[in-house]
Amino acid sequence: MEKESSKTIIHHNLTNENGSNPDSNESEFQFTQDLSLESIRKLHNKFVTERNWEQYHSPRNIMMAMVGEIGEIAELFQWRNDSDCQVGLHSWTDEQRNALGEELSDVLIYLTRLADRCHIDLPKAVLDKMKKNEEKYPIDKVFGSSKKYNMY
Structure with missing residues (x-):
């Protein structure tokens, strides 16, 4: 992967390689595949360390920050x-979709950091x-149903 700044990765715009909106047609949406949770964990750890913020990153504080982002x-x-x-948020402006992308990124970053600080292999x-x-919701019992697992 080419070197990208934290800002480039964190504030990724919502277009694909062609510069078009990935939701502009009804084909199945896919995430970019060149960034793993481990890459996010390392990127954020570097970001935090460079700013001497580890002292503030207790699991409780990270969880509270994530709730704020939610x-x-x-x-x-x-x-x-x-x-x-509706799926694809077609009525949203690019600015609104970018704002959502930034907030979702914040949640993912904090979720990854929380897992890291709790030593959970996410x-x-x-x-x-x-x-x-899959065991709790077998296809033959739940297909097309919104019932909770204890309702069937």
Whole structure:
């Protein structure tokens, strides 16, 4: 991967390699594949260390900061009607979509930092949790249903 600044990665704009919006057609959306959670963890650790902020990064403080960022995401959706919040957010301006991308990035960065500070291997935890979910929600019982696992 080419060297990119923290700002470039953290404030990634919401276009693909062609410069077009990835949601402009109805094909399946995909994330950029050249950035792993481990890369994010290392990038953010370097950012924090360079600023001598480790002293403030207790798991509790990181969790509280992440909740604040989730609140900022909620504000972007607050008071919008359902038609404004359909898959792809086609009615949103580029500026609104970029703002959402920045807030989602903040949450992911804090989530990765929280996992790091708690010594949780987040990719492994995701795989383990998905396995549990597959067992808890068998396709033959839940297909097309929104019922919780204890309702069937």
